Amino acid sequence: MIEIDSVTKIFTGRGAPFTALDDVSVTIRENEFFTLLGPSGCGKTTLLRVIAGFIDPTRGRVLLDGQDLLSLPPYRRPVNTVFQNYALFPHMTVAQNIAFGLEMQDRPRAEVSATVEEMLSLVRMTEMAGRKTSEISGGQQQRVALARALAPRPKVLLLDEPLSALDFKLRKEMQLELKRLQSETGITFVFVTHDQEEALTMSDRIAVMNAGEIRQFGGPRDIYDHPAERFVADFIGDTNFLDVTLLSSEGSTARVRLSSGSELDVRAPQADLPPGPATLAIRPEHAQITTPDTAPLRGVLSNIVYFGTDTHFHVELDAAGSFVLRRQNQPDQAQDWAIGDAVGVKVPPGVGQVLQD
Numbered sequence: 509m510i511e512i513d514s515v516t517k518i519f520t521g522r523g524a525p526f527t528a529l530d531d532v533s534v535t536i537r538e539n540e541f542f543t544l545l546g547p548s549g550c551g552k553t554t555l556l557r558v559i560a561g562f563i564d565p566t567r568g569r570v571l572l573d574g575q576d577l578l579s580l581p582p583y584r585r586p587v588n589t590v591f592q593n594y595a596l597f598p599h600m601t602v603a604q605n606i607a608f609g610l611e612m613q614d615r616p617r618a619e620v621s622a623t624v625e626e627m628l629s630l631v632r633m634t635e636m637a638g639r640k641t642s643e644i645s646g647g648q649q650q651r652v653a654l655a656r657a658l659a660p661r662p663k664v665l666l667l668d669e670p671l672s673a674l675d676f677k678l679r680k681e682m683q684l685e686l687k688r689l690q691s692e693t694g695i696t697f698v699f700v701t702h703d704q705e706e707a708l709t710m711s712d713r714i715a716v717m718n719a720g721e722i723r724q725f726g727g728p729r730d731i732y733d734h735p736a737e738r739f740v741a742d743f744i745g746d747t748n749f750l751d752v753t754l755l756s757s758e759g760s761t762a763r764v765r766l767s768s769g770s771e772l773d774v775r776a777p778q779a780d781l782p783p784g785p786a787t788l789a790i791r792p793e794h795a796q797i798t799t800p801d802t803a804p805l806r807g808v809l810s811n812i813v814y815f816g817t818d819t820h821f822h823v824e825l826d827a828a829g830s831f832v833l834r835r836q837n838q839p840d841q842a843q844d845w846a847i848g849d850a851v852g853v854k855v856p857p858g859v860g861q862v863l864q865d
Contacts, residue, residue: 509536509537509538509539509540509572509573509663509664509696510535510536510559510570510571510572510664510696510698511535511536511569511570511571511572512532512533512534512535512536512555512558512559512568512569512570513533513568513569513570513571514531514532514533514567514568514569515529515531515532515533515555515558515565515567515568515569515570516529516530516531516532516565516566516567516568517529517551517554517558517563517565517566517720518566527720528551528554528720529551529554529555529558529565529720530551530719530720530721531568531721532551532555532568532720532721532722533722534715534722534725536696536698537696537712537713538696539694539695539696540696540697540712540713541686541687541690541697541699541710541711541712542696542697542698542699542711542712542713542714542715543698543699543700543701543706543707543710543711543713543714543715544556544698544699544700544701544715544717545701545702545704545707545714545715545716545717545743545744546702546716546717546718546743547702547718547743548702550717550718550719550720551717551719551720551721552700552702552717553668553669553700555717556589556666556668556698556700558570559577559587559664559666559698560582560585560587560589560666561577561580561581561582561585561587562582564578565578572585572586572587572663572664573663586662586663586664587662587663587664587665587666588609588657588658588660588662588664588665588666589657589665589666589667589668590653590654590657590665590666590667590668590670591653591668591670592668592669592670592672592673593673594649594650594652594653594670595653596641596649596652596653596656597641598640598641598642599640599642600640600641601637601638601639601640601641602628602633602636602637602638602639602640602641602644602648602652603624603628603637603638605641605652605656606623606624606627606628606652606655606656606659607620607621607623607624607659608656609656609659609660610623610624610659610660613660623659624637624659627655627656627658627659628655630655630658630689630692630693631651631652631654631655631685631689632651633648633651633652633655636648646673646674646675646678647674647678647681647682650670650671650674650682651685653670654670654686654689658689658693658695661695662695663695663696664695664696664697664698665690665695665696665697665698666698666700667686667697667698667699667700668700669700669701669702671683671686671701671703671706672701672703679706683706683709683710684709686699686710687709687710690710699711704743704744704745707728708728708731708732708744711727711728712727713725713726713727714726714727714728714731716731716739716740716743716744718739718743723736723737723739723740724736724737724740731744732744732745732791733861734775734777734861735747735777735789735861735863736777736778737777737863738787738789738863741789741861741863745791746791746792746832746834747789747790747791747792748789748790748791748792748795748831748832749787749788749789750766750767750787750788750790750829750831751767751785751787751788751829752764752765752766752767752785752786752787752788752862753765753783753784753785753786754781754782754783754784754785754786754862754864755771755783756783757776757779757780757781757782757783757862758779758780759776759779760775760776760779761773761774761775761776761858762774762775762776762781762862764786764788764860764862766788766804766805766827767827767828767829768804768805768806768825768826768827770804770805771804772788772804772855772857772860773857773858774788774857774858774859774860774861774862775858775859775860775861775862776861776862777861777862777863781862781864782864784864786862786863786864787862787863787864788860788861788862788863789860789861789862789863790831790855790859790860790861791859792820792832792833792834793818793833793834793835793836794855794856794859794860795831795833795853795854795855795856795859796833796835796853796854796855796856797809797821797823797833797835797845797851797852797853797854798851798852798853798854799851799852800850800851800852801852802852803851803852803853803854804852804853804854804855805823805825805827805831805852805853805855806825806826806827806850806851806852806853807823807824807825807826807831807850807851807852807853808823808824808826808848808849808850808851809821809822809823809845809846809847809848809849809850809851810822810823810824810830810847811847812843812845812846812847814837816837817836817837818834818835818836818837819834819835819837820832820833820834821833821834821835821845821851823851823853825853831853833853
């Protein structure tokens with residue numbers, strides 16, 4: 509659907525030139541929920557605005573269905589945008605807001621009415637049609653903004669952190685709503701967020717960005733379980749990092765030696781990594797707390813944090829450094845560890861990933 513080819517954007521002004529996008533290339537598929545994920549200032553919103561036509565790239569191409577988008581002004585592109593602040597008309601009703609774009613395109617009145625009814629039903633706002641948008645909640649306003657953007661049936665819907673203003677519970681609900689809307693309409697969604705949980709929950713594929721570059725892209729499970737570098741492993745979810753020595757690597761597996769002297773079989777992001785110093789990334793839920801007798805890592809339990817759904821165990825390792833383990837809680841589960849206990853960290857084969865930056 510969208511082909512972004514070697515796009516670079518350099519902002520110039522009074523200070524030194526700033527490269528917001530550095531030779532970015534990625535293909536976004538038809539009927540895909542694609543997310544641009546990264547910290548503030550990484551270039552994700554700039555890339556979204558290039559697709560929308562609000563910013564011209566310094567160089568590169570953007571194609572939609574093979575057509576050069578850069579030759580078209582924003583209002584000629586088959587693309588709509590949902591902004592962070594929604595940009596609704598507070599003096600208009602919900603139905604009038606949804607109809608506005610269609611009326612500006614001189615669509616027949618019967619078509620406008622039918623489309624408004626369809627969109628109201630799609631976002632489950634039929635009973636609110638006559639209410640002004642200044643009289644409804646933030647979550648309802650977000651639904652109206654989505655309905656207004658979907659009404660002209662664009663080929664691509666761009667969403668610039670539209671959930672950031674919502675409270676935690678409503679944000680969770682709208683994550684599922686957005687995925688439902690994308691699935692039911694068949695429109696390609698390009699979603700911008702710095703929230704890793706949003707990205708993992710909704711996306712078909714994710715592009716992780718940093719410093720104007722795409723550092724890795726793939727499905728949520730692939731990004732989470734197989735990070736290609738330390739930045740991705742650190743940004744997506746919680747991760748323990750251990751200094752290790754890479755002994756050998758063959759295909760997607762590697763063998764490393766821990767600072768404790770124990771050796772482990774782990775995953776490798778690429779084949780035939782050279783032996784030498786490396787970093788081992790282990791997710792907290794992939795390791796197990798155990799007795800120190802035969803564990804490859806040993807230490808002292810320094811803290812226990814109860815989160816309701818799970819418990820986090822903080823271990824100060826004998827070989828220097830710390831390690832966090834996460835265990836899912838079960839009903840009436842006994843608390844079998846106490847702060848100050850000598851414990852071990854068991855790492856099943858193949859769960860860690862070796863990284864060389």
